[in-house]
Amino acid sequence: MKRLAIMGVGSLGTIMGAYISKAGRQVDLVDANREHVAALNQNGATIVGNVQMNVPVKALTPDQMEGTYDIVIYMVKQTYNDSAFPQLLPHVGKDTIIVACPNGLPEEIMADYFGREKILGAPVGYGAEYIAPGISKSTTVYSKMFMELGSLTGEVTPAVTEVREIIELMCPVHITTNLLGGRWSKLYLNAAGSGMSTVLGCTFGEIYENDTALNIAVELGKECIEVARANGATMIPMNGMDFDRDLYFTDEEDKKRVIAIWRSDFFKAYSTGTASMLQDINRGAKKTEIDAIDGVVSQLGRKKGVPTPRCDKVIEIVKRMETRELKPGFENLKLF
Incomplete structure (x- = not known):
């Protein structure tokens, strides 16, 4: 099975990581907040609010990452790109796919750094709030949760289809040919x-x-x-x-x-x-x-x-x- 990571497991990433882990898919939850990572490993990912669950997960700090990943779902806020990009780069291989989830227009910035052929974009259609280490609150009604997903060229590539299957372990994914x-x-x-x-x-x-x-x-x-x-x-x-x-x-x-x-x-x-x-x-x-x-x-x-x-x-x-x-x-x- 391909190696999968979510980098930046704050409020949104913790929820996604919980759903993917609950479905039995191995995924590394990566975050710079050591207290949060420790709580996730010790107590699991706890989701409250519109969704209630507790799921055992595997969490890491960036310095604990090893080897290369096949797919990285990047959920770090753009505020921290300057530190997160260099942390991720050693773990990006020739065929790694990076899924850009931050707010704003992050795809071109990430394409310039990691390579255009590696980037997919995934605007997030659900809300969350960080409550405490290991705990995230879902603030969107579950039936309204969704994500968009597309390539920079608009082509529905095999990578788009593969990433869709992963994210749909959490919520519906709308593939778009108009990512911008x-x-x-x-x-x-x-x-x-x-x-x-x-x-x-x-x-x-x-x-x-x-x-x-x-x-x-x-x-x-x-x-x-x-x-x-x-x-x-x-x-x-x-x-x-x-x-x-x-x-x-x-x-x-x-x-x-x-x-x-x-x-x-x-x-x-x-x-x-x-x-x-x-x-x-x-x-x-x-x-x-x-x-x-x-x-x-x-x-x-x-x-x-x-x-x-x-x-x-x-x-x-x-x-x-x-x-x-x-x-x-x-x-x-x-x-x-």
Whole structure:
């Protein structure tokens, strides 16, 4: 059987590792957090929230990795690429496939480092929260969990099919021939939902309930759609939601329609979750993924002459949180 690893088993990776291990597939769960690795080995992976289970797993720190892997599912936040890439490289062989799962647009960065032929992309369609070493909370209703999967060329290769079979030990996998479109759809959710969850220090559901917060969120989403279009990307539907068609608005009256969609069942499936950036801030982290999320939208917008004032403001606020100048909270609404 081919050697498989998940690198970066935080909240999301712990859940995936638990499902794959529960199905009887050998997988190494790799993480730099030694306390987390020790707890996983001693107590197993404990999943709470919308899914309840405890599964024995094999966990390692990067320095404990040996040999090369056939498939690596890379779930490290882009914030830590500078340290994680060199740790992974010695364990990447001639035919190793690396599945890029981080938020943002990680595929080209990883292709430049590891080789374009090695990279598949897999935008994540479920949420989670790190509770404690060895414990992850599932924040997405199980029936709504999914992942997208595709190659950089759009071709459905044998590697795509093989990786799909592995990830489907956890949840449905939608193979796409438009990976970039899938990335932008996920980026919409992250830039708008995760950006506001971090700024306000709240769950996604609390955004939907606050008129002012939700108004800003849908405007963040509109900026994301406009930048995607300017860069030649066509967002793909996710779980039946056509982002480009259904979530774009042209005037204040049309915005009311989009706000109503944000309060529909599609978004409610994520209502109990919080942004991983907020989780990082609350743990005292000095750096978040903001540059890889709203930052990407803002950067690519500038290159194409598309204004992104809402994204720019979210970036500014989160950067001030990183330096502890600001705290998450609804009082930050006055900064917009």
